[in-house]
Amino acid sequence: MAADDNNKPLRKIAEAFKSLSNSINKDDDTNNTTSETLDSCTMELAPFSNACSLVSPLFRCLGIAFRFAEMDYVAKVDDLVEASKSISTLQAMMDGDIESNxxxxxxxxxxxxxxxxxxxxxxxxxxxxIIATDENSLKSPASTAYAQVFAPHHNWAIRKAVAAGMYxxxxKAQLLMKLNEDEVSARTQMQIYIGASAAVILYIDKLFHSKDLGIDW
Ligand code: 1PW
Incomplete structure (x- = not known):
């Protein structure tokens, strides 16, 4: 059935991240994630890695040029899913790596x-x-996103390949059709993901900093 949630990857992503972000704020009265509250606030690896795997279909929708990005992302998420079978939280996983150097x-x-x-x-x-622009082309939104997040960590060859992929x-209309959403419903789901993922990302950054691992490598 067309309205089936299985055909709505965006909805699944938004719901999964909403529930992850809610779990961060639970038991955290002050809502102030200092290293002290980080210790009392854990994130379970299984729901986290599962939420991340829901994002993979989105990468697939970005077309053949992003096959490598998709493969790289899927392989790394699979590693986290596998780890979640024996490790309970993100903290415990990082502590294990720190211990093994x-x-x-x-x-x-x-x-x-x-x-x-x-x-x-x-x-x-x-x-x-995407929400901020009226354009139907995703080239500018995707280029901005890549420039902001990945480009500082990629060498020239990868940056060139990604730039070529932008063409x-x-x-946007094709993407929404693949995601089985219309303009209005997509915007709602994207907004939920934007807010919820920001909280999850901030939490992970703080986790790295609290263990003195840095996030720029
Ligand atoms: C959504 C808009 C479209 C922009 C897509 C941008 C894709 C960016 C990811 C490209 C990654 C493909 C090349 C692989 C790079 C790896 O060297 C690098 N992985 C990442 C995700 O940066 C490092 O992986 P490593 O050395 O830890 O295995």
Whole structure:
């Protein structure tokens, strides 16, 4: 059935991140995520990695040019999903990597988490830009999102490849059709994701800082 939630990836993403962000603020009366409150506020890895996997279809909708971005994102999310079978929280996962001295090692859970977080952030900025413009082309929204989130961490070759991919993006109308949304419903769901993901991203950044890991690598 067309109205079935299974056909509405945007709705699933928005709901999953809304519930994740609600779980951050639970048990946190002051709403002030200092390192002290971070300790008392945990995020479970299973619902987090599951929410991240819901974003993958969105990358797929961005067309053939972003196949590599999609593959890279999916592989890293899969690693977190796999880790969630034996590790309960994001904190515990990072502590394990710190103990094994492999935080920055290629393929480490913590390193993958940082990359996945950037993927979430890029989608957040992309949605902000889509909402802010009347244009049907996604080139400018996607370029802005990439420039803001990923470009500072990518070498020249990757930046060039992504810039080339910007010419092969679907139009906004095509994207909405693939997502099975209209202009109005998409805007609502995007706004929910923008607010909820911002809270989740901020939480993860604070987690990295609280463990002195930095987020610029
Ligand atoms: C939504 C608008 C369209 C913009 C899409 C931008 C996609 C950006 C991701 C491209 C990633 C593909 C190239 C892979 C880069 C990896 O070297 C890098 N991964 C990321 C996500 O930056 C680092 O991965 P590593 O070394 O930790 O395995």
């Amino acid at each position: 492999c935080v920055r090692k290629g393929g480490s859970h913590t390193r993958n988490l940082l990359r996945v977080k950037r993927g979430l952030d890029m989608v957040r900025v992309l949605f902000e830009q 092969a993006l679907p139009t």
